[in-house]
Structure formats: C-alpha cells, structure tokens
Amino acid sequence: MNAISAEAPPSFLNRDYGLWAWLTTHDHKRIAILYSIGITFFFFLGGIAATLIRLNLVTPNGAIMNAETYNKTFTFHGVVMVWFFLIPSIPTTLGNFLLPLMIGARDVAFPKLNLASWYLYIIGGLFTVCALIEGGVDTGWTFYTPFSTMFSNTNVFLVIVGVFITGFSTIFTGINFIVTTHTLRMPGMTWFRLPLFVWAMYAVSLVMVLATPVLAMTLALIGLERGLGVGVFDPALGGDPLLFQHLFWFYSHPAVYIMILPAMGLVSEVIPCFARRRIFGYNFMVYAIIGIAVIGFLVWGHHMFVAGMSVYAALIFSILSFIVAVPSAIKVFNWTATLHRGSISFEAPMLYALGFVGLFMLGGMTGLMLAEPALDVPLHDTYFVIAHFHYVMVGGSVMAYLAGIHYWWPKVTGKSYSEPLAKFSAILMFIGFNLTFFPQYILGYEGMPRRYHAYLPQFQVLNILSSGGASILALSYLLPLLYLGWSLFRGAPAGNNPWNARGLEWQTTSPPPKENFLTMPVVQEPYAYREPAP
C-alpha cells in the first residue's frame, strides 16, 4: 500500500485516511464512492423485496405471505428501487466521479453542495426505509389518491417525508452538474466535443431540476390532505383524484428519463471504445438526448389512457409519446452502426453494453404498443406494463450501470477484476433477465393484473418460469459484488488506461489524484478512436 513512487502524489484514495476524512470530504470522487455504497445498499434492500415478491407468486394464492404483507413488500420494492436506487444510480456515482474528469475540471462547481446532497440522500433513505420496515406502506410507489390520502392506514406520511427530503438531494445534484458543465470545461472543451455521457448528465440534470419540485409539491399536497383534511384529491372533500395522477406523472414520466438518459450516455462511451470507432452520428446523438429530455415532459398522460381522461387528450398524449420514441430509435440505430467497420472486442463492459442495447430496444418497442391508446386499454396495469418498464429500467439502466462500473472500475480503484467471471455474470444476467421478465409480457396479454397477491390458476406456469429466472438474475447480481470486492483487495494494478480509451479521464493516473490531473490533459475530438494497424 505504501509503494507510491516518489514523483507520483498519492491518489484520492491514499490520503486523509479515516472515517471522519471521508464523511467530511469535498472531493467529488470520494462523494461518488460514498454514494455508490448507499446505492448498492438500497439496491440489495430493494432486491430482497423483489425476491420475496417472486417467491410469493410461485403459487396462485400467495406462497409465503398474506395480502397485507405482499402489498407492503411491492411498495417497499418500488419506493426503494425508484427513488433510492434508479434515479440517483448513475448520475450520483459514475456521474459524480466522471463529470469533472471528462471536462478537465478539478471538482464540481459546488463541492459542499455535493456532500450535502449525499447527506440528504442517506438521511432521506434511512428515514424512508425505517418507515417502510417499521409499519410499512401499502399504497404502491405511485401513492394514488384518494387511497393514499384517506384510506390507507399505514406510514404514508413518513414515507412521503423521506422521499421529499431525498428530492432535494436530486435537485442539488442537478444544479451542481448544470453549473459544472457550463463553467468548468477546460479550454478547448467545446460543447460539441463533450463526451455523450456529459451531455446525458447535463440533460438529466435539467430534468431533475425542473421535474423534482413538482414531486415535492404533490407529496406536500398528499400530506396536507392526509394530515389536515385539506380537500385536494379526494372527491369526498371536493378534490379531484385525477389531478393527483396528472401531477404525479408530470414528475414521474420525466423521472423515467432521469433513469434512462444516463444509461444511454454511458453506453455511448463504452461501445466506441470496444469497437474502436467514433460514435456514429455524434451530433444526432446529442440532439436525441436533448429531444428526449424536452419531449419527455409532454407525454405524462400516456399513463392515464384508461383513467377517465378525455379522448382528445389521450390522442394528443399518444402522438407525443410516439414522437419521443423517435430519438430513442435513432440512438439504437446509431449504436448498432458504430459497430460497422469497427475492430470489436468483447470485454465485460462491452457485453453489458450490447445487452443493454438489446433489452432497451425490446422495452422501447413494447412501449410503442402501450403508447397506442387502443392497445393500452387491454394492456394497462397488467404484467405487460411491469415487463415493459423492467426491460427499460432493469434491462436498460441496470445493465448500463454495470457496464459503466466494469468499464471505469480500473480508473476508480486502480485495480483489475476477473475478466472471465465478469463476462460470465454479464451473460448470466442477460439470460436471467429475459427468463424473469419475458414471461410477464405474456402474462399481461393473458390478463394478469399487476399488484396481485393472488392470481387465477391459469397464470401459474408463467409465474413459476418468471420466478425461476429471477433466481438466476439474483445470482448474476451477487457475483459482481464478490469478484469486484475481491479485486478491491487482491486485484492486480490496472494501469492508467487499460482499454486504450480516449476520454480525458483516461489521461490521468488510476486512481486519479485529488486534483484529478497533474498535467493538463489534451482535448481531442470526441471518440478519436483509430483502428489499430492490421
């Protein structure tokens, strides 16, 4: 551990030891690691809930728990996975670590705000998890009114407070990234030389800052109605339950893009590196990111086609949902075209990234079916919807997140991991994921509603298949924890640029020093990969 050569200063890891130094750090890289500990913790908590759900659905009448516990379990799974894993996952960990490195900055614009954001996240998260475990909440993560305000006898108020607090953490991160991208780009790093990951972080930050306050207001209104009886959503008090759905999805649909845009940016870094090709259609990829972020604000009504909305409103939300699918399609085609005439190698990050493209495409296409109001009538609120958003969120975002963790692991830790194990778990994850969630598409078409503790006997075969797949999927999530943990202590030194990648982050040492760069990095055109000489 003390084998630091005389001329190289210590890395950001090898200085200021001790818990206190970590908990008071202003270094974006250390905050990213603090975040990743929290994110991993919440991911496995949510994963335990998912395991219990799949176990329970093995038999038609609920194998291991009663309806009350089941309802609380899927609420736990949804709340934890959405707000404490998916939304912060890529931006606060890899985004936090890489954004300043990728633009040649020493840190984010507001390092103290960055740390404050982590504390809010942890406080909000622990508060929420305590409320969810001690008593629980049975509303589902969507808190639909008037059930959540007037009918549920559970800890709705406490959980809302927890999510409300965490919302500020998201807003802080968003503000920080926007200002950082605007003000701290090094000379020569023009907007159209930014890596697509930075563009994605910038776009996602805009969405965070604009959408999250609406969630905060909506949650506050639930609290007012629940606590003080102010009639907002319950018709018995003169309110309108559809108003809640409009407000909630005005936040929560952009939140879907908060989850997927970072994944898209991340994969756009990985694929060119292992294909040794410039990303195909860089400018169009940028426009697509911006297009998704903007149009994503105008499609929330597609969650409400059968909610009692007017036919005209439904049709407008439908065509807008189709329009937002165009930039996503462009991205899939461009990733594929990037492979053309490449010199492709298949290390673990690339396998994860290619898996992402396939699963995201399947999730996106079933999204087209749900964007058609007529087809949404039979499919809405069935397992088809569950399968659709798990393909996008888990098949998409989580696969991409793992691609990123494997890709930048040598940069963050300076260590290399077991490549065969990593490849094995990437392939296992792809198989396990499809086994788990593809049967759910069929279940949805066959008419199994979501959030069902018990179901009709004819759905059992597909449910068993899905639960069997989930056990493979669970194993594929545990494996990286083991071999990456091993590499942390026993891994061989990885070198500064093991992938021979082109981003600025690869021009510094691994792990980087606290100041990020000892010598000024050289800014090139983005993705300046050349084919190696034959």
Add this chain to the structure above:
Amino acid sequence: MNQSGFQWFLPAASSISGPLDMLWWAMVGICTFVALGVFVVMWLFCIRYRRGNAEVDRALSHGTRPVELTWITVPFVLFVCMFVWSLFLFVRIHTPPADAQTIYVVAKQWMWKVQHPGGQREINALHVPLGQPVRLTMTSQDVIHSFYVPAFRLKQDILPGRYTQLWFTATQLGSFALECTQYCGLDHSRMGGRVTVMRPADYARWLEGHAGPLTLAGQGQALFRAKGCSGCHGANASVHAPDLGGIYGRVVHLSDGSTVVADNRYIRDSILLPDKQVVAGYAPIMPSFSGQLSEEELIELVAYLKSTTGPGTGNRRPDQLPASGNTAQ
C-alpha cells in the same frame, strides 16, 4: 372459460376483441421484425468486425447525415401509421351505440355491485345478453378501481365522485373473468367476478327470475319522495325549485350565465353539491345531500330522472317503463 391449465390465446368475446387483437398481432409482428433485424445486423457486425478478423475493410465512412435522416423519417412514418390505426379503434371504444342498454356498476373495496334497469341486483357478477350493446355507467364509493374483462379486451378506471363509462357487445357465450386492475388496497387481488354472456332469450328469462318489486327508476321514484325531493321539485311544490321532469339530456342555463347539459354527473353534483351549479332564476337554497345518499341511491335517482318526460316528474317515458315481465310498480 379455461379455469386451470395454461392457455396461449385468450377467448375473444366482444365485438372489439377481434380488431384489437389484429392491432396487437400487427404490432407484435412489426416489433419482432425490427428487433430481429437489428439483432441480426448487430451479430453480423460483431462477427465480421471482430478484432481478430484481418480481412475486412475498416476505412472510415463519411457523411452520416443521409443515413440519419433515413432512420429518423422511416420510424416516424411508421409511428404515425400505428397512431392512426389505434386512433380509430380508441374512438370506437369510446363511442357507445345509441341503443346500448345501460347497466350501472358501483365499485367498492373489494366488491362489484351491479344494478340493472329492471331493478335486478348482482354482486361480483354481471349478466349480459349476447350480441346486444351494453353500456356500463360506473362509479366508486371509495377509492379508484378499474373494471377489466380480459376476454373483452376492455378496461376502464372507476373513480369516486364521477361516472365513467364502458361499452361492449358480447360475441361469445360463456363466463369470463372480471378483474380489478387499479390497486385499491388490501384485497385488490380478490376483487374479481364473472361476466356471464347469455342468449337474449335466456337473458330475458334471467332478468325475469331476478326482478325485484321495483325497477331501478321505480326505486328512484320512491326515493325521490322519501328523501323529500318531491316536496320542492314536485309538481305541486310551494317552494320555488326547478321542475325536474325530463331534465336528463336537456341544456340547463345556470345563474352565472353558462349552460350545462344535464347528464349523470350534473345530476349527481346537483344533489351532493347544490351550490356548485345553480340554475338561472333560482336561489341557492337547496341543502346538500352529501353523506345521506349511497352511490346506489344516487344511481336510482339518476335512473328515475332519466325516465321522466317533462314537465312534471310524474310522467314516465314509455321506453323507460318496466321491462317485460316486471309489471310491479
């Protein structure tokens, strides 16, 4: 129909099932085709341009713009076609035929309550005739529920405080699962029922066998008197209140100068929130009946007012007279 055992294809039991299935399989076909296309191209590129393969041309190609514009335009045109196809079906799903028979549904945690115009009532069951359009007018007495019959391919959320509609024409005899698809609390997954489709003759016999002493409108008329509505709105009332005879479907002029069509929702709101929309020329003196009437009773009152032909709430439309076999009034 299949109660246990796996089934690949759902029965298609309503007039909209076929067209929706056609759209569904078209979408499945298009998506499979495009997905397979992209997968095949990815595999080919991955094999052909693998790092070890020295025998391929890896020269940089220039000019991505024409390619990009192609794969912006083609999906967009395809999406517009999908949208238009679904548009026609969606409008059809929301346009009940004029001759549809209305059946009322009240949802509650965790039960379906059905009221037929003839006064018949059912719990967690709905009997409908084959080949005749049925319009469900639905409301909830607590939280949001959703009425879903997979075999009909139809679903509609049911909201408290307002009426939503769903119509269908059943095209296959049998008994089909009814499910609640909007999470509504503890026993959401147990909030099921059966929809039974019968031949019209059998259905008429069923109605006859389950008829009560009063039709739905008759129950409403009794309620109209019992709750004191007729004291003010009746023909001989001394209080200055609007005559409600034949009100349903008429244009009502309000005191704020606007107009409103007297539909289910207007009548419901006027009973529960009388100050919300005051009829022009009348003082807002009516007390609210909020909390005094159940959802079923509100539906009875609506059915009664629907049955009247104005003026005077005593007159009944001939077509709203009791169904055959139910002569008790």
